[in-house]
Amino acid sequence: MSLPCFPNQSEFQVTSTLTPYDVAILVLIYIHSYTDQDIDCNIFVKLIIPTFQTSAFDPLSESDWYTKNNDGILLPTSGHFVSLLTSNQQLFTSFIKHLTGLREVDCITQLINLLFDETLIEDSEGIQKFRDRDFIHINGYVKKPFTKRSVIGQYVQNYYSKHKLSVFEDSINLWTRFEQFRDSCESRYYESHRRMRKLSHGSPFIFSQTSPNSDDGDSIDFISHLQTLAKGVTSRQDQPVILLSTEYFQHILNWCIYMCFYDVADPNYEHILEMLNKVSLADVTRFPSLHILHYLQAMKSRYYQDALDSLHSYYDYMLTGNSNKCFHMSLLSLATFHSSFHDCDAAIRSFEEATKSARENKDSRTLNLIMIWMVAFIERYPENASKFQVTIDQIIEYLKKHSDSENILVFESAYKFESMTSLMNNDNVMTVLYSSLKHMIITLQHGRSRSIMVNMLKYRKNLWDSLGYGSVGDLYSPFLEKHAQEVIPFIRRSISMDDKIRNDKYKSLYEIVTGLKNPSLQYQESMELKLLEIRRLISCGDSRAAMERIAERIKECDDKYSDKRWKFEFQKEKCQVFLHSGKGIRCMPVLKNMIDESHLTYNQLQSMESLVILLKLLIQINKREEALSCMNLNLTALLQFPILRGTVLELFQQLM
Numbered sequence: 001m002s003l004p005c006f007p008n009q010s011e012f013q014v015t016s017t018l019t020p021y022d023v024a025i026l027v028l029i030y031i032h033s034y035t036d037q038d039i040d041c042n043i044f045v046k047l048i049i050p051t052f053q054t055s056a057f058d059p060l061s062e063s064d065w066y067t068k069n070n071d072g073i074l075l076p077t078s079g080h081f082v083s084l085l086t087s088n089q090q091l092f093t094s095f096i097k098h099l100t101g102l103r104e105v106d107c108i109t110q111l112i113n114l115l116f117d118e119t120l121i122e123d124s125e126g127i128q129k130f131r132d133r134d135f136i137h138i139n140g141y142v143k144k145p146f147t148k149r150s151v152i153g154q155y156v157q158n159y160y161s162k163h164k165l166s167v168f169e170d171s172i173n174l175w176t177r178f179e180q181f182r183d184s185c186e187s188r189y190y191e192s193h194r195r196m197r198k199l200s201h202g203s204p205f206i207f208s209q210t211s212p213n214s215d216d217g218d219s220i221d222f223i224s225h226l227q228t229l230a231k232g233v234t235s236r237q238d239q240p241v242i243l244l245s246t247e248y249f250q251h252i253l254n255w256c257i258y259m260c261f262y263d264v265a266d267p268n269y270e271h272i273l274e275m276l277n278k279v280s281l282a283d284v285t286r287f288p289s290l291h292i293l294h295y296l297q298a299m300k301s302r303y304y305q306d307a308l309d310s311l312h313s314y315y316d317y318m319l320t321g322n323s324n325k326c327f328h329m330s331l332l333s334l335a336t337f338h339s340s341f342h343d344c345d346a347a348i349r350s351f352e353e354a355t356k357s358a359r360e361n362k363d364s365r366t367l368n369l370i371m372i373w374m375v376a377f378i379e380r381y382p383e384n385a386s387k388f389q390v391t392i393d394q395i396i397e398y399l400k401k402h403s404d405s406e407n408i409l410v411f412e413s414a415y416k417f418e419s420m421t422s423l424m425n426n427d428n429v430m431t432v433l434y435s436s437l438k439h440m441i442i443t444l445q446h447g448r449s450r451s452i453m454v455n456m457l458k459y460r461k462n463l464w465d466s467l468g469y470g471s472v473g474d475l476y477s478p479f480l481e482k483h484a485q486e487v488i489p490f491i492r493r494s495i496s497m498d499d500k501i502r503n504d505k506y507k508s509l510y511e512i513v514t515g516l517k518n519p520s521l522q523y524q525e526s527m528e529l530k531l532l533e534i535r536r537l538i539s540c541g542d543s544r545a546a547m548e549r550i551a552e553r554i555k556e557c558d559d560k561y562s563d564k565r566w567k568f569e570f571q572k573e574k575c576q577v578f579l580h581s582g583k584g585i586r587c588m589p590v591l592k593n594m595i596d597e598s599h600l601t602y603n604q605l606q607s608m609e610s611l612v613i614l615l616k617l618l619i620q621i622n623k624r625e626e627a628l629s630c631m632n633l634n635l636t637a638l639l640q641f642p643i644l645r646g647t648v649l650e651l652f653q654q655l656m
Helices: 020-034 041-051 078-083 089-100 105-118 124-131 151-165 168-192 246-262 269-276 281-286 289-300 304-321 324-340 344-360 364-380 382-387 392-400 408-424 429-445 450-466 470-486 497-503 509-516 523-539 543-561 564-580 584-600 604-620 624-639 642-655
Strands: 011-015 241-245
Touching (some): 020 105, 041 246, 105 151, 168 241, 241 246, 269 289, 281 289, 289 304, 382 543, 408 450, 470 642, 509 523, 523 564, 564 584, 624 642
Parallel strands (some): 011 241
16 A cells, blocks of 8 residues: 655644654554554554654764665654554554544543553563563553563653653643544544444543453443533644654654655655745754755755755854864865866865864764765766875775774775776776675675665676676666666766767767767766767768877876776777778787787776777788688687677678
């Protein structure tokens, strides 16, 4: 059964006392403890966990409940509450009976006192004595007690204390909202049982030390006609108001930030945002992370000024607590803000200031986070790597020395970045695979959130695709079906550049050059367009312009990007220009270097790509026998790469 939509016309109110949602949970605890009805512990976990105290969302936290919860947060409304019970009609009926038996606010007080006094046992040893009947409980009708340290035990103790501290106005407000909640649950029950006869009404049930299984019958009839409260109590025909505890509101806010941060889908997301936009100024001061949510929303919509204002508002409030950590975190956030809008110089200045502040305050946790973001920034903008005071290799070595007992994300990121930089440097393939394997093992061993697991699988698929082993990369595809459109390989070898020239939107050199000016292009995408530009020039027969572009791109790879992998791609195009112009013999020095480097790095794909160029050269200079012999010796290795099979078959036909 799908969850009902969040009631977007409802108002809400944040309170530090009891809410109707909490009363409903207490009713379920009573049913579980005093009747023969067994309730699945997963229901209690899903209902109770969001009511516990939590801090603001932390993307580095490993213990946040919402980062590991795949089903989203349960909203504290009657519709969402009963959705957990509809699969068990016996439980649903029992719940409605007991809920509608609460006819006055004193019934709620009796219920809380009863659960606190009679269902809690000090430890597991007491539970065992209870089961062995050696321990006589104060109430002989309690069938399933709880330890005080259990989830339910802590919940009962917390809300017993909250209720004791509430004032008269809180009780009146609770009862008014509870009547709305109770009536809504009852109407949903009858709506799901339209063909059933309505339960007969009787006298209200008062929670006491009387057995629910007494001589009155199998169960007491808890349903009665609704009574009107004393004059002055707000009518239930008023606009419905959802009462939220401060803990639950923080969980909802954290869940929204998590969804926005990781782009997680949730059917209630828009309704929750509408609710959060109605927050009063007093609540904004109690929950400053609302500014972070507004910042993420503005960033998603690319609203520069709104995002900057929200970021400043958040840190202006946080810095009033004189927290040095907030200062360098604000600088880091400002750096990521500038990088999102491609203002690299401003981002680098903020990164450097944040690093200096974190070191002065000996905040290693924030410093590790800054280093991770710096590597991610360099990955996106490699042309700015030389502007930092430290090299990317120094950053990776620093992260690798980090203790995995503090935060596994840092240790895990170190090996991911190491494999990526090794790939860019065209290092030994075994080194690349060794680092990526460590990254995968660390991620799998520590039960990360879904988004991090998906990113790891995407990275693994991209890595194998870029090495030419698409069949291995396809093994990860079943786990990435919902995220397939997000997978961007380091080099998209599955896409034929010739097909892109014919069918892609970049049909002319003008469109390619215009596309290269787009500041939102990722690094790999911009390099692909540069390669596409060269291939377009070759297909047009403009060898001079193609060679000029190739020389520029190779110089960029050497001086600007330090990317030997893309340098190899442009060297291939240089050989193609010579072959296309009938002067293939002139590419021999470049081709020899390519073959030697591919052998040193054990990169078999690059070796076979170099071999294909060599075969074309041998055919062009009428060395057909040598070409055929070379092909026969390496045919198996050539055909293992799908991207080369078509070319190899064409060459084989020419030689036969």
